[in-house]
Amino acid sequence: MLPALNLELIRTFLTVLKEGGFKAGAERLNKTPAAISMQIKRLEEQLNQRLLERSNKGIVLTAAGEVLKEKGERLLSLNYEILGDMRHEELSGRLSFGAPTDYAPTLLKKIMPIFVVEFPKVDPKIILEPSRNLRRRVQSGALDMAIVAREPNTDEGDHLWTEEVAWYGNASDLVGGLNIGVLGVDCILRDRALEMIKAVQSPYTISLESASVASLFEGVEAGFCQAFLPVSVAESELRSSALNSTETMKLEFALIFGKRFEKLDTSDLTARIKRALE
Known part of the structure; x- marks a missing residue:
């Protein structure tokens, strides 16, 4: 009797293809690149076929890999369809x-x-x-x-x-007042930033209002303003020294x-x- 294919190995294979490489696929699946390589090797051994070739440009499918890509997608799709049919109270x-x-x-x-x-x-x-x-x-x-x-x-x-939030940037105006960037939308980050600026009791000017955190960070990078930003989108070397750089907030x-x-x-x-x- 022929062995049954391991759906998890096929899912790993398809994820590596979708993400464009072993490292990106490993990040997507929350595994190490070594573990991903081992799973692909196990799948190739089971099929007795080489599925992927690595090159300077990334990964390339072999002829066998092309076949598995097409049929593996269908196999996983059918798997999810069956699971959905069996979950009577599943969302729809x-x-x-x-x-x-x-x-x-x-x-x-x-x-x-x-x-x-x-x-x-x-x-x-x-x-x-x-x-x-x-x-x-x-x-x-x-x-x-x-x-x-x-x-x-x-x-x-x-x-x-x-998420941790902290001050970034050191921009000031011509007389030494703080140049501040804040979100222009009604949100917690805007409220907290304004509260903290007022508590410092230093002269300040709101020199940038933005609808997005990304634009505030661009203002900080350009040296145009200081801003209260999520740590995940900012760079540590830009942490503020003009404001209390230890002042942070936990955003849940x-x-x-x-x-x-x-x-x-x-x-x-x-x-x-x-x-x-x-």
Whole structure:
């Protein structure tokens, strides 16, 4: 009897192809490159075929790899379809999901595959807005669920991750006052930045208002302003010395649910999203 193919090995193979290499595939699967290489080797041994060739330009599929790519995708798709059919209470239909604008590239890359792979019956609609807007949409029923930044001293929703926020940049005006950049939208980061600036009791000018964290960081890089930024998007050498560089804030992100989930257990869905984000 011929052995059954290992779906996890096929998933690893397809992920390496999608991400364009062993290192990127390892990051996507939260494994080491060595572990990914070992899984590909095991798959090649089982098939008795070379699937990938490495070159200076990256990875190249062999003829056998081309066959496995096409049929492996169909095999995994059927696997997910069967799982979906067996989960009688699984999510299905249109699902509106919100995420903070500034984290959209990372979140979409990691979360969209969850809907495609684990919830094949779901037709997701994604809304990207500041957290406070998303929270109001969930409360009104316009959104089914959303990732939001928690308000200070609250424990709303299911915790996903914690982000450190700190001051960056050293820009000042001609008379030594602080040149400050802040978000121009209603959000926690704007509130906290303004509170901290006023507490320093130094002259300051808001020289940049932006709708995005990315633009604030560009202002800091250009030496135009100082800004209160998530550590994950900034560079440590730009930490502020004009303001108290030790002054930081812990920004917590959580998954919140609307009326559609009032009578449902959301722990499994939260766990899946949390694993993807890790």
